[in-house]
Amino acid sequence: MRRPTPADLRQAMTDLAARPEALQPHLGDPGIYPYGRKPLHSANGVEAIVMNWAAGRECAPHDHGRSFGWIHVVSGTIRHTLYTLDQDDVPVSFATRAEPTGTVMFAPRGAIHSMGNLTGEPTVTLHLYAPHVQGMKVWDLERCAMCVVAEDCGAWWPPEQRHRLQEITLHRSDPAAAGVAS
Numbered sequence: 001m002r003r004p005t006p007a008d009l010r011q012a013m014t015d016l017a018a019r020p021e022a023l024q025p026h027l028g029d030p031g032i033y034p035y036g037r038k039p040l041h042s043a044n045g046v047e048a049i050v051m052n053w054a055a056g057r058e059c060a061p062h063d064h065g066r067s068f069g070w071i072h073v074v075s076g077t078i079r080h081t082l083y084t085l086d087q088d089d090v091p092v093s094f095a096t097r098a099e100p101t102g103t104v105m106f107a108p109r110g111a112i113h114s115m116g117n118l119t120g121e122p123t124v125t126l127h128l129y130a131p132h133v134q135g136m137k138v139w140d141l142e143r144c145a146m147c148v149v150a151e152d153c154g155a156w157w158p159p160e161q162r163h164r165l166q167e168i169t170l171h172r173s174d175p176a177a178a179g180v181a182s
């Protein structure tokens with residue numbers, strides 16, 4: 001599938017018809033992270049990753065570099081939060097919803113979102129991206145910083161500096177917005 005369109009990729013997700021039993025052998029251990037990240041496939045401009053969500057954890061707001069993608073909630077319920085950038089390039093959330101088992105959702109190129117397993121139930125998601133994700137941006141709102149992460153990193157602030165390919169401190173033009181007393 002060279003240069004798949006969003007519709008092509010949606011069809012591929014439908015054809016996979018992923019079931020929890022089939023993904024079970026491929027689940028990564030989340031360890032200290034919000035999810036265990038296991039790349040399944042990367043070829044011909046498509047990347048497939050399975051994510052095994054830790055109970056009670058949520059990933060950081062992030063984009064997917066220059067890629068778009070589809071996300072299938074294979075088991076559990078995902079809390080899904082959507083963001084836009086404010087005038088200072090700081091992500092602000094504008095919608096949060098619960099995505100139950102069976103949901104297939106689109107992540108447009110440039111979209112910023114975060115996901116989490118706040119129910120504590122076993123929660124697994126399958127992700128298809130095109131092209132292979134490179135240059136993913138991750139925001140840490142407490143640090144007020146953004147970094148571009150290495151290709152093998154998930155959507156969290158990488159503890160190791162070598163995984164932070166570029167790091168930018170965000171500056172708020174309105175100190176009151178950051179809760180800073182003047």
Ligand SMILES: [Fe+2]
Pocket residue numbers: 062063064107113155
């Ligand atoms: Fe994502």
